[in-house]
Amino acid sequence: MTRYCPKCGEPVPSNCITCPKCYTKIPFEPASSEKEAESSQPRKRNDTVKLVLTILPGLFGFLGLGILYEDSHDKMGFKFLAGGLLLFFIGVALIAAPGVITTILGIGPLILYFLLFLLSILYSLLNIKTIFRHF
Numbered sequence: 001m002t003r004y005c006p007k008c009g010e011p012v013p014s015n016c017i018t019c020p021k022c023y024t025k026i027p028f029e030p031a032s033s034e035k036e037a038e039s040s041q042p043r044k045r046n047d048t049v050k051l052v053l054t055i056l057p058g059l060f061g062f063l064g065l066g067i068l069y070e071d072s073h074d075k076m077g078f079k080f081l082a083g084g085l086l087l088f089f090i091g092v093a094l095i096a097a098p099g100v101i102t103t104i105l106g107i108g109p110l111i112l113y114f115l116l117f118l119l120s121i122l123y124s125l126l127n128i129k130t131i132f133r134h135f
Contacts, residue, residue: 045070054124058117061088066124080120088112 003012003026005019012019012026019026054066064080071077087109094106 023027034072050124054121058084058120061085061092061113062132063117067120070124074122080116080123084113084116084120 003014004010005012005026006114007024008019008022010019010021016037017026017028018024050066050069052066053069057063057065061084062081063084064077067074067077067080091106091109091113094102094109097106099104
């Protein structure tokens with residue numbers, strides 16, 4: 001990395017603390033390019049943890065946690081979480097309510113929840129994010 005003297009404009013080698021021409025002190029700039037390169041690349045997440053966070057909480061109504069583990073800014077993770085909680089608890093509440101009609105009505109949201117659960121697994125584990133861009 002080539003630096004320049006702030007006084008005379010002469011190129012200064014990166015290991016010098018003064019300008020070789022006018023002896024002006026050169027401000028030290030840490031090698032931020034390495035730190036920027038590390039921070040710009042997403043951190044590799046553990047696939048086993050992502051698998052567990054995708055499937056186990058999904059059995060209890062919490063979809064999208066594996067997606068949010070991989071990328072906490074992914075809006076689809078929040079959409080899966082909100083939609084999954086809504087469908088799961090509506091379905092469970094209707095099935096748990098007394099009466100045959102409410103039990104039958106509760107099956108619909110749970111079927112939709114199961115389909116959403118399968119979609120969240122596909123989205124999280126197979127990285128098919130291009131299909132879901134429009135949602």
